[in-house]
Amino acid sequence: MENESFYDFGGPEPEPARPSIGRLSTVVANPTATGVEAVIEECAALSRSLDGILALIVATSDGMLIHSTWSEVEGMRAAAISAAALGLGQRIASDFGQGEFHDSVVSTGDRVIGIYAVGDRHVLGVVAAAEDVTLGLLHLSARRTAQAIGRVLSDS
Template structure:
């Protein structure tokens, strides 16, 4: 099975586990899309923004002495985007409807981010 297929399985499993997830993407830390399940929106633009948010989160953690960056959240009136570090090579972006079970979203997305890191570390 190819790396791309493995990553798409992880994204599919994440979306199946949490019905409130409307889209998910994996991008490199440079902002290039690797895999996504977007039905709308530009994966190139969202990948670049997710990587930028990851970089900003890392810098904020460094500045205030918060240790290693793990995740951040962007909340809007109609939904949220959760951004997770997926090892040193990638970022996982998860887009949800407003009012989702944040605990379940974090639980499943953190697990997915760990799987993504393992797949990419093995394949690169």
Template sequence: MALNAELEGVLQRLRSAVPEIQGSLVASIDGLVIASNTKGDANRMAAMIATALGLGMRICDTFSAGDLSETSVTGNSGQIYVYSTGPKGVLAVYAVTGANVGLINLECRDAAKKIAAIFG
């Protein structure tokens, strides 16, 4: 199975498992879209998510907090969760405000591990 098809499958299963997830994408650490299951400009989102990953990594380094595993951004009408998928990529999901954060983290952490394994 092609890399993109495998990643699209992970994103589709993630959205099925957590109905509050409105969109998801996998990007390279350089900000290029690898797989997307979202509305809107996936290229722009991927670039911003890669930047958020890089900033989170620098914050963790500055505070000697170890390797970044995840971070989130909360707005008035939604939340964005960013998960490291190893040295090659990043997973991001967008959910509505009030979504079950525990379920999102549980499913997304598992998906991030699957994506890391796909990247090899």
């Protein structure tokens, strides 16, 4: 089962907010509906401000979807993967870098995928077209978005 063909990259189309996430997690508080709206707005602002963004995802650190520009099933899978990437990144940061995880980058020929810590309980994933985006600019914008989302989620 190759994931390559699974994800659809039509570019981000803001999805309606997911209904409330239910009592899933004992660790991460679920955002309110207004919190989710604000997250969606921050994501939309990021894709407006930067060319080449193909997909975005925000998830809890225990792998639950808050918002993605993919379909619900794709988003659900991406949420689990993003949380695992965050956890692994945090482990690499503390063990190899003796510091706090900020972000990690996966590059393919065509795409750049950034995984950004959002506070210590959420994660932002950004998929961009390599030919349309420079890494420095992506980091600058995505880190700013991660901070904004972090503020929204800690307030909601």
